[in-house]
Amino acid sequence: xxxxxxxxxxxxxxxxxxxxxxxxxxxxxxxxxxxxxxxxxxxxxxxxxxxxxxxxxxxxxxxxxxxxxxxxxxxxxxxxxxxxxxxxxxxxxxxxxxxxxxxxxxxxxxxxxxxxxxxxxxxxxxxxxxxxxxxxxxxxxxxxxxxxxxxxxxxxxxxxxxxxxxxxxxxxxxxxxxxxxxxxxxxxxxxxxxxxxxxxxxxxxxxxxxxxxxxxxxxxxxxxxxxxxxxxxxxxxxxxxxxxxxxxxxxxxxxxxxxxxxxxxxxxxxxxxxxxxxxxxxxxxxxxxxxxxxxxxxxxxxxxxxxxxxxxxxxxxxxxxxxxxxxxxxxxxxxxxxxxxxxxxxxxxxxxxxxxxxxxxxxxxxxxxxx
Amino acid sequence: xxxxxxxxxxxxxxxxxxxxxxxxxxxxxxxxxxxxxxxxxxxxxxxxxxxxxxxxxxxxxxxxxxxxxxxxxxxxxxxxxxxxxxxxxxxxxxxxxxxxxxxxxxxxxxxxxxxxxxxxxxxxxxxxxxxxxxxxxxxxxxxxxxxxxxxxxxxxxxxxxxxxxxxxxxxxxxxxxxxxxxxxxxxxxxxxxxxxxxxxxxxxxxxxxxxxxxxxxxxxxxxxxxxxxxxxxxxxxxxxxxxxxxxxxxxxxxxxxxxxxxxxxxxxxxxxxxxxxxxxxxxxxxxxxxxxxxxxxxxxxxxxxxxxxxxxxxxxxxxxxxxxxxxxxxxxxxxxxxxxxxxxx
Numbered sequence: 001x002x003x004x005x006x007x008x009x010x011x012x013x014x015x016x017x018x019x020x021x022x023x024x025x026x027x028x029x030x031x032x033x034x035x036x037x038x039x040x041x042x043x044x045x046x047x048x049x050x051x052x053x054x055x056x057x058x059x060x061x062x063x064x065x066x067x068x069x070x071x072x073x074x075x076x077x078x079x080x081x082x083x084x085x086x087x088x089x090x091x092x093x094x095x096x097x098x099x100x101x102x103x104x105x106x107x108x109x110x111x112x113x114x115x116x117x118x119x120x121x122x123x124x125x126x127x128x129x130x131x132x133x134x135x136x137x138x139x140x141x142x143x144x145x146x147x148x149x150x151x152x153x154x155x156x157x158x159x160x161x162x163x164x165x166x167x168x169x170x171x172x173x174x175x176x177x178x179x180x181x182x183x184x185x186x187x188x189x190x191x192x193x194x195x196x197x198x199x200x201x202x203x204x205x206x207x208x209x210x211x212x213x214x215x216x217x218x219x220x221x222x223x224x225x226x227x228x229x230x231x232x233x234x235x236x237x238x239x240x241x242x243x244x245x246x247x248x249x250x251x252x253x254x255x256x257x258x259x260x261x262x263x264x265x266x267x268x269x270x271x272x273x274x275x276x277x278x279x280x281x282x283x284x285x286x287x288x289x290x291x292x293x294x295x296x297x298x299x300x301x302x303x304x305x306x307x308x309x310x311x312x313x314x315x316x317x318x319x320x321x322x323x324x325x326x327x328x329x330x331x332x333x334x335x336x337x338x339x340x341x342x343x344x345x346x347x348x349x350x351x352x353x354x355x356x357x358x359x360x361x362x363x364x365x366x367x368x369x370x371x
Numbered sequence: 372x373x374x375x376x377x378x379x380x381x382x383x384x385x386x387x388x389x390x391x392x393x394x395x396x397x398x399x400x401x402x403x404x405x406x407x408x409x410x411x412x413x414x415x416x417x418x419x420x421x422x423x424x425x426x427x428x429x430x431x432x433x434x435x436x437x438x439x440x441x442x443x444x445x446x447x448x449x450x451x452x453x454x455x456x457x458x459x460x461x462x463x464x465x466x467x468x469x470x471x472x473x474x475x476x477x478x479x480x481x482x483x484x485x486x487x488x489x490x491x492x493x494x495x496x497x498x499x500x501x502x503x504x505x506x507x508x509x510x511x512x513x514x515x516x517x518x519x520x521x522x523x524x525x526x527x528x529x530x531x532x533x534x535x536x537x538x539x540x541x542x543x544x545x546x547x548x549x550x551x552x553x554x555x556x557x558x559x560x561x562x563x564x565x566x567x568x569x570x571x572x573x574x575x576x577x578x579x580x581x582x583x584x585x586x587x588x589x590x591x592x593x594x595x596x597x598x599x600x601x602x603x604x605x606x607x608x609x610x611x612x613x614x615x616x617x618x619x620x621x622x623x624x625x626x627x628x629x630x631x632x633x634x635x636x637x638x639x640x641x642x643x644x645x646x647x648x649x650x651x652x653x654x655x656x657x658x659x660x661x662x663x664x665x666x667x668x669x670x671x672x673x674x675x676x677x678x679x680x681x682x683x684x685x686x687x688x689x690x691x692x693x694x695x696x697x698x699x700x701x702x703x704x705x706x707x708x709x710x711x712x713x714x715x716x
Contacts, residue, residue, distance in 0.1 A: 086682045091641040093436070093630070102683060180547070
């Protein structure tokens, strides 16, 4: 079993914080043209305050837990700096209040692990001397950067395994909101499954939350009732894995290794690790080198599939891992022709979708319903 | 010479005020003990809260911004209570008002000076429409408005999620799960605090005057305290009920209008921040007095903003909610106790 901690120890995901920035993906200009902002001035480590606003609770064992491991890595790398965090930051003006409060408490860098849109943008605009990062953000400023993970690749790889393990060819997806990360996740997963089961379909249910175990469990139950035998989703916790376990279905999860909630059902997880990236950004901020970046952490350097579950047949795992090797070697499955759910050609034959197009994917491919 | 405890219909203002003060102090002491038990230093935290809430423009502006929707939703609930109607649906009316105002802002062309008043009217109408069915059901079929207004909250919440992620989704691709930024904004007059604050104050004064100085207000108050007597005296109870409930919904709709037009600038799911439910607490603290809504909303805003400060100090939102609940709990006890006095003989 490959645990993300082991991967880090082996230096597989750990991209060498001490070695500097060069190992990270394209420094800037990835999502929008590079910004020529002057770096924010250096701060002494003992004066540095780095604050995180989390979309969920750190105890979710998922998304926020993974980000909080990153915060702990920062605290370990810069022991004299102060780190702050607030959990369960809502998508309301309260988010702005929390970010403003961080600034009032002297934060030099404020990081949100979700897309807070104008709630962070407006605060960043009014506090130009504070560095901001917004996960999955799309509206950069001279002091507001963006970071995310190229989860579409591991989603595609997991989709291959799911296609091999599904009997009904019906896949289910517990969605948060109809946003690009959900479109890219559902599309990539179904595309992967269709390489081995060409008539596979995917039904999504939107629950309007990233962390709502009860709603996620209900959605998982409804999807299985509708015939789905493999569930995927983008939840910060393990509820639909437990449903799959009880109902004899399979599930692909997100964020961390949570197989203990459903060892029979567990196929894999889209595991994330932000530690090295966070440490590097804080280092740049303290050193007076920080300008906003727009980073999508690539597969193998911040996002990957987890070790396969115990019920995944060896051949399925090998077949999916062969695809993973190809992707790691530079191949992309996201090449035209790709049609949307209405049958229109959205990606022309021969065109390979760029990372930015994948990041901004906002339409469903043929075979996806419910978004 | 024996002493006995006597209940009086209403507490003298000085006693009521003292009971309030004691309730808040006791709640804070209790919260301090709990925080100390959790390993925090309550005095340092208290100082931190006071310093950032009242000692910085950040804190004061945040309170000024928070109080606007609380005044409207608190007033909305208080108005309903004047005639004995429990509007638990301010949350839904908030969303309906925000939805209607957003529709006007996005789809009606024109200068801001024209569109903002239109949004104001649309917000009020949206809120009133959202309470229309519960109002008619209560007035003509005696259906309990507690349930109907509450259930419509969920409908309104989901409706806003749907339009913000579906038909009205920001076409620029630069924002997720929200509408485009509204082309018209309520101007700010102090930091991030916008003109919704003075407008809220004026609406409170108008409503208070309506109840205090008009024949209609007098009849509503009579009808609220004794519907039988009101009917017997020939007052049109049903008509008053309908007007008051629609007014309540309209005021809650204004909360949504100002939140979207002044604070958030986009319609999206979750923006109500529970202001509709918090309005119930504000109305309880204000004892259904329209003027009382102003200090009650201010107190609630300070408490909520203190909650933000406490959260950045590592205290979970659940603890903050528990402290808020404690203050209301003690206040309710204090209010009741203030109506008893010890008399001789």
